Amino acid sequence: MRWIWIDKFVEFTPRTCATTVKNVSLAEEHLHDLYPDFPVVPHSLIVEGFAQTAGILVGEARNFAEKVILAKVARATFHRLVRPGDTIVFRAKVEQLSEQGASTSGTVTCGEELVAEIEMMFSHIDQNMAGLEFPEHNFVFTEQFTELLKGYRAGGVVRI
Amino acid sequence: MTRDEIYSKVQGVLVDALGVDEDEVTPEASLRQDLGAESIDFLDITFRLEKAFTTDPANKFTIPRGDLFPENMDNPDYIQNGKLTDAGLAEVRRRLPHANVSELENTRDAALIPDLFAVQDIVDYIERRMK
Numbered sequence: 001m002r003w004i005w006i007d008k009f010v011e012f013t014p015r016t017c018a019t020t021v022k023n024v025s026l027a028e029e030h031l032h033d034l035y036p037d038f039p040v041v042p043h044s045l046i047v048e049g050f051a052q053t054a055g056i057l058v059g060e061a062r063n064f065a066e067k068v069i070l071a072k073v074a075r076a077t078f079h080r081l082v083r084p085g086d087t088i089v090f091r092a093k094v095e096q097l098s099e100q101g102a103s104t105s106g107t108v109t110c111g112e113e114l115v116a117e118i119e120m121m122f123s124h125i126d127q128n129m130a131g132l133e134f135p136e137h138n139f140v141f142t143e144q145f146t147e148l149l150k151g152y153r154a155g156g157v158v159r160i
Numbered sequence: 161m162t163r164d165e166i167y168s169k170v171q172g173v174l175v176d177a178l179g180v181d182e183d184e185v186t187p188e189a190s191l192r193q194d195l196g197a198e199s200i201d202f203l204d205i206t207f208r209l210e211k212a213f214t215t216d217p218a219n220k221f222t223i224p225r226g227d228l229f230p231e232n233m234d235n236p237d238y239i240q241n242g243k244l245t246d247a248g249l250a251e252v253r254r255r256l257p258h259a260n261v262s263e264l265e266n267t268r269d270a271a272l273i274p275d276l277f278a279v280q281d282i283v284d285y286i287e288r289r290m291k
Contacts, residue, residue: 096210099225
C-alpha cells in the first residue's frame with residue numbers, strides 16, 4: 001500500500017493555499033478495519049490527507065529544500081463521517097511561514113457539507129533540531145508526492 | 161496598549177496554543193514545567209503572538225528568530241559543548257530578568273534554558289517591543 005491519502009491537486013497557489021481531492025473507494029482495505037460492517041475513513045487518515053496537502057504546500061514554498069515534518073495538530077474538529085463513495089476536498093491555507101516552520105489551517109468538505117476543520121504546524125527539522133543527525137537527502141518529499149504537484153502543473157495531462 | 165491588555169492577549173495566545181485553562185496561565189507559570197509546552201509550541205506561540213499583536217496588516221508585528229525564546233543561542237560566546245559560558249549566563253539574565261537561574265548557575269546546562277521562560281517574560285518582551 002502506498003502511504004498517500006490524496007488523489008490530485010485541483011488548486012495550488014504557492015505559499016498561500018492548495019486544494020486537493022480524494023475519492024473514497026470501498027476497495028480500500030483500511031475502511032473495514034475500524035468498525036465491523038460499517039466502513040468509514042478513520043479521522044486520523046483525514047488528518048493525514050490534510051497534512052499531505054498542507055505539507056506539500058509548505059515544502060514547495062522553499063522549493064522542497066527543507067524536510068517538512070508534521071509537528072503539531074493544534075485543532076481537529078470533526079462534523080461528519082466519510083464513507084465509501086464520498087469525494088472529499090482538502091483546502092489548506094498557509095497562516096504563517098518562517099525559517100523554522102509553518103502554521104496552516106483549513107477545512108475538509110464533502111459536497112456542501114463540512115467534514116472537518118483543522119489547524120496544524122509543520123517544522124523544518126534541520127532548522128529546529130540542530131545537532132541531531134538526519135539523512136542528507138529529503139526523505140519527506142518522495143517522488144510520489146512531488147509527482148502529484150507535477151501532474152497538477154501539467155494540467156492533469158499524463159503522457160504514457 | 162497597557163500591560164494588562166498585553167497580559168490578556170498573551171493569556172489568550174497561551175490558552176489556544178497549549179490547550180490550558182485561563183486560570184493556569186499566571187504571570188509566574190513556567191511555559192514548559194507548569195504549562196507543558198514542548199519545543200514546537202515555542203514556534204506556535206511565536207506565530208500566534210505575531211498575529212495577535214499585528215494591528216496593521218501593512219506593518220506586521222514580527223518576532224525575529226531567537227529574540228523572544230533564545231533556546232538555541234547559537235553563539236559560541238554563549239554556549240560551548242552544551243554548557244553556558246559566563247557571557248551566556250549574563251545573556252540569559254538579561255533576557256529573562258524574572259527567571260530563577262540558580263540551577264543554571266550550578267549546572268550551566270543549556271538544555272535547561274527553555275524551563276525558565278515564564279508568562280511574565282513574554283509580557284515583558286511584548287511591552288518592550290511596543291514602546
